[in-house]
Amino acid sequence: MTFASILITGASSGIGAALARHYAAPGKILNLWGRDGDRLAAVAEECRARGATVVTRAFDVTEYSKFVIALEEADAAHPLDLAIFNAGLGGSLPKDRVGQDARHAELMAGVNFTAPCIGANVVAGPMAARKKGHIVLVGSVAAAFPLPMAPLYSGSKAGLEMFAQALSLRLRRHGVAVTLVAPGFIDTPMSQSLNEPRPFLISADQAAAIIARRLAKGRRHIVLPWQFSMILGLSKLVPRAVVRAILSVF
Numbered sequence: 501m502t503f504a505s506i507l508i509t510g511a512s513s514g515i516g517a518a519l520a521r522h523y524a525a526p527g528k529i530l531n532l533w534g535r536d537g538d539r540l541a542a543v544a545e546e547c548r549a550r551g552a553t554v555v556t557r558a559f560d561v562t563e564y565s566k567f568v569i570a571l572e573e574a575d576a577a578h579p580l581d582l583a584i585f586n587a588g589l590g591g592s593l594p595k596d597r598v599g600q601d602a603r604h605a606e607l608m609a610g611v612n613f614t615a616p617c618i619g620a621n622v623v624a625g626p627m628a629a630r631k632k633g634h635i636v637l638v639g640s641v642a643a644a645f646p647l648p649m650a651p652l653y654s655g656s657k658a659g660l661e662m663f664a665q666a667l668s669l670r671l672r673r674h675g676v677a678v679t680l681v682a683p684g685f686i687d688t689p690m691s692q693s694l695n696e697p698r699p700f701l702i703s704a705d706q707a708a709a710i711i712a713r714r715l716a717k718g719r720r721h722i723v724l725p726w727q728f729s730m731i732l733g734l735s736k737l738v739p740r741a742v743v744r745a746i747l748s749v750f
Contacts, residue, residue, distance in 0.1 A: 510587030514688030
């Protein structure tokens, strides 16, 4: 399927910005949304220079009422072929802290789980009515593991993974595809803030190319880079008690 009208949240940096640049071309309509207006404007200019028509919105996806209205307006103006809910919030706990404060927990759950669930539900209706469209939810390989150094992050991404699986089953009879993207370590501002090793690191541009190529092939679950596909496969062969024992070291 070719994608002419595309929405990307979290488009001001990282994977979102890289995907915007990847898809930017004459005849493409890009709805690019992000929190940082200045960085978003810079990405938009790059995309316009490549021939794309670009519409930007600078706001936080946890402003749910604005988010819903913006989605409805975007689809009404140019019916969406591809909606990529990429906005995410990371972070891990310092070793001297037991938990995170309530506001941070609310924000991470909102950005990583609630907002993409709301967004996917809003665009699912009109896509189903047209019997075409593709919804992409960007999760993380962290969803597969109970990470003691990042319980909020791994937990919110695990919830998103289950939502993606259920929504895919629900929408396939209506001609709408749902894909879960599960990145490992990508060289983005989010991962650069981590005080820990980043094995198998790839650039955001490399990640965008892999994601776009696999979406074009209709893949429903995209794990990248490839080493993490192997890790996830092998982890299913290891007893859960062993996995927990290994993770409890961190």
